[in-house]
Amino acid sequence: MSELQGRAIALLLERFPVADELGRLFAGAGFELHLVGGSVRDALLGRLGEDLDFTTDARPEDILRLVKPWGQGTWETGIDFGTVGVLKGGLRLEITTFRSDVYDGETRNPTVSFGDSLDGDLLRRDFAVNAMAVSLPGHEFTDPFGGLAQLARRELDTPGLPEDSFRDDPLRMLRAARFTSQLGFAVTPWVRAAMVARADDITRITVERIATELSKLLLGATPRAGLVLLTDTGLAGHVLPELPALMLEKDEHHQHKDVYQHSLTVLDQAIALEQDGPDLTLRLAALLHDIGKPATRRFEAGGGVSFHHHEVVGAKMVRRRMRELKFPKQLIEDVATLTFLHLRFHGYGSGVWTDAAVRRYATDAGPLLDRLNKLVRADCTTRNQRRRQTLQRSYDDLEHRIAELSAAEDLAKVRPDLDGNAIMELLGVGPGPVVGKAWKFLKELRLERGPLPREEAEVELYKWARDEGLVP
Structure with missing residues (x-):
């Protein structure tokens, strides 16, 4: 020494x-x-x-x-x-x-x-x-x-034969990937070979321990390296099969972006946007946001490829995989929500978004808004610099509009202009489904038109109630 x-x-x-x-x-x-x-x-x-x-x-x-x-x-x-x-x-x-x-x-x-x-x-x-x-x-x-x-x-090797070590405790293979992420080390060729040979043994490990190691890996300094090791050795096929599934087979007549490499790049770019230390929610969303693409890929006439509604399918897949790994419920819902919303931004650059659309974007994201903004920025992996700059200007403009509306209307606390008690008093009804429907109507109205004076909100409520046959 x-x-x-x-x-x-x-x-x-x-x-x-x-x-x-x-x-x-x-x-x-x-x-x-x-x-x-x-x-x-x-x-x-x-x-x-x-x-x-x-x-x-x-x-x-x-x-x-x-x-x-x-x-x-x-x-x-x-x-x-x-x-x-x-x-x-x-x-x-x-x-x-x-x-x-x-x-x-x-x-x-x-x-x-x-x-x-x-x-x-x-x-x-x-x-x-x-x-x-x-x-x-x-x-x-x-x-x-x-x-x-x-x-x-900066290498990882086992004290004894790696095959024996991994047979004794298969979790050590995930720890190898985790240390690759945390420390920036690389496994020796014989350790890698042993991981490939004994990858199936990881099924002996409880899902709780697997989830813990995956979380530590993702929170490391270079999670991409650890994830690539998991994929290349076959371990990801057992612990996070949606990741290698992103390596879609290419078709000579239908070209599209490599979804696997794209997802890893989005993860890298999301990490670069972090401001207060590693964010497991953001990192999981960046990695998993496109896992619905393999199930939704369609070859179009003329050589195009589509992935319609992959965000909907992906959100369901996120919930299923994270539940199987027994992640905390709130983490599961947050990652699934970000996956579902990650395409919402697309189309903004055309300049057709009304204030109502901006309100909906912000209120649907709720407390995840900052993470969603980071995710959609990170999701830009184009090599076309002009397109990249155009997208970045659109992100900046949307965030500016959200900030302006938030300052004027407090978007974080959007509520109908009339509360439940006022609804019951004005319509002469008691607690029940009618109040919920009225509240939802007023919430949509609030998103569409912004804050309304109380008198105008009451008029709109009466109109809705008449149309619903609730009042004469």
């Missing part, structure tokens, strides 16, 4: 003196303690984080005995797998007994077996860059599988 890298580790331990304090506690009881995994890796990459993971030769009951009087709280949810959590100085620390697990190759759950050596524990880690350790409080660096060299080459 170079002097610079040694200094990085020293900075980590200076920032978190609790690590050495914990090391002295264990050493005083006759046990080893090592800082391990992502904590060491990120320190060497100059990415000091808040997560501190430790490994020790102490058994779980000994760990608990030591840390209970020392920490400010403990948790034992992982104790069956040798992990004890402890809260100290606002930090959540996890301490795990050396492991030398045995897997049956059928499930992801190992037969837990505690080990007696640090090297044996590091061997069972997912990648060599996560199999480096620093002893505490002695600060001796251990790297039995060349993780430091791989860190310098």
Whole structure:
């Protein structure tokens, strides 16, 4: 390890003196303690984080005995797998007994077996860059599988044979794609080959864990690289089959944009528009906005290709896939709504949008308006610079009109000019479906004509009620 890298580790331990304090506690009881995994890796990459993971030769009951009087709280949810959590100085620390697990190759759950050596524990880690350790409080660096060299080459390799590693825990294949996105690393050719060979094993993993890894991948610095790895190795076919399905077969007589590459480019461009950090909702919508195209592709006379109503089909597909992955309900609805609305902008540049159309665009998007604006901007992937500039001017103009109408009418809070109580009083009806229909009519009127004086709104309500046969 170079002097610079040694200094990085020293900075980590200076920032978190609790690590050495914990090391002295264990050493005083006759046990080893090592800082391990992502904590060491990120320190060497100059990415000091808040997560501190430790490994020790102490058994779980000994760990608990030591840390209970020392920490400010403990948790034992992982104790069956040798992990004890402890809260100290606002930090959540996890301490795990050396492991030398045995897997049956059928499930992801190992037969837990505690080990007696640090090297044996590091061997069972997912990648060599996560199999480096620093002893505490002695600060001796251990790297039995060349993780430091791989860190310098920015590559991912497994401590042992990748086929065995992925058979033991198929989730590691998704972690490879996630680290490709988060760290900008590339897998070695033999790791890639093992991912292809064992891609089917990912079906042993619960959908909740798959969704977690996909989310972390998408929130990384370069999600495109991770998604391409998933697709090229066949893993995407199991965890997100709509993605490789975008690689539509070309027809020599009917040419259209490569939907797969287009979607990845839209994702890149949406990320470039983010202002407050990674936005999972926007990134999912950018990636999935065109997943309805394969099902709606039609070859037209003269060599054209159409994808009519792909936004409608796509929104349904988004809901189905995200529900299967058990994403949160609000996230599902937001991504589906953005998918459904992403074509609404097209046609604006012709200059025929009335104020009513602008109001509808803004109110239909609701709290997703800012994300929708980003999505439609990102959806422009044409190489024709003149067309690109024209579209950008149209986006700017629409956002300007929305801002003007919002300032005048508070579009974020568009409501009918008469509330439910006024409707019941004027029509002489009680609560029920009539009130709902009247409210919907007045809402449409409000969108079409903007705010109305109360007297005018009442006149319009009476006209509607007469036409509906509700009043004489």
